[in-house]
Amino acid sequence: MKQLITHVVHLTTDxxxxxIDESLNRFSKKSKDQTSKEAIDKIPELLSxxxxxxxxxxxxxxxxxxxxxxxxxxxxxxGKMVYFLRKxxxxxxxxxxx
Numbered sequence: 327m328k329q330l331i332t333h334v335v336h337l338t339t340d341x342x343x344x345x346i347d348e349s350l351n352r353f354s355k356k357s358k359d360q361t362s363k364e365a366i367d368k369i370p371e372l373l374s375x376x377x378x379x380x381x382x383x384x385x386x387x388x389x390x391x392x393x394x395x396x397x398x399x400x401x402x403x404x405g406k407m408v409y410f411l412r413k414x415x416x417x418x419x420x421x422x423x424x
Contacts, residue, residue, distance in 0.1 A: 346397055349382050372409040375401065 373381075378398075379389050392398045399414035 346392060346395075349384055349388075371412050372402075372404070373412055373415060375408050375410070378410050378415065 370377075375386055375389055379386055382389070384392075389398065393400055398418055399410065401408045401410045403409075
């Protein structure tokens with residue numbers, strides 16, 4: 327049986343923003359070579375929460391918090407699944423980098 331360990335961390339708003347900025351910067355560096363229109367077009371139109379979380383290197387909870395705080399766009403529900411629109415994720419990253 328796996329043991330679940332929970333850590334409670336208290337962060338100020340500035341500390342949370344800094345963590346989000348660092349994660350977005352890591353994602354931007356990963357995808358820097360893939361920012362051409364051709365590369366972006368190869369990404370599926372709908373991205374699962376897992377795909378987005380893996381790309382940013384964060385948990386589902388962090389994704390939820392980013393959506394809640396307007397860092398990422400709201401996902402859409404399709405049946406029981408939750409998806410992000412590729413176009414909106416790309417626009418969010420481009421806004422952050424401009």
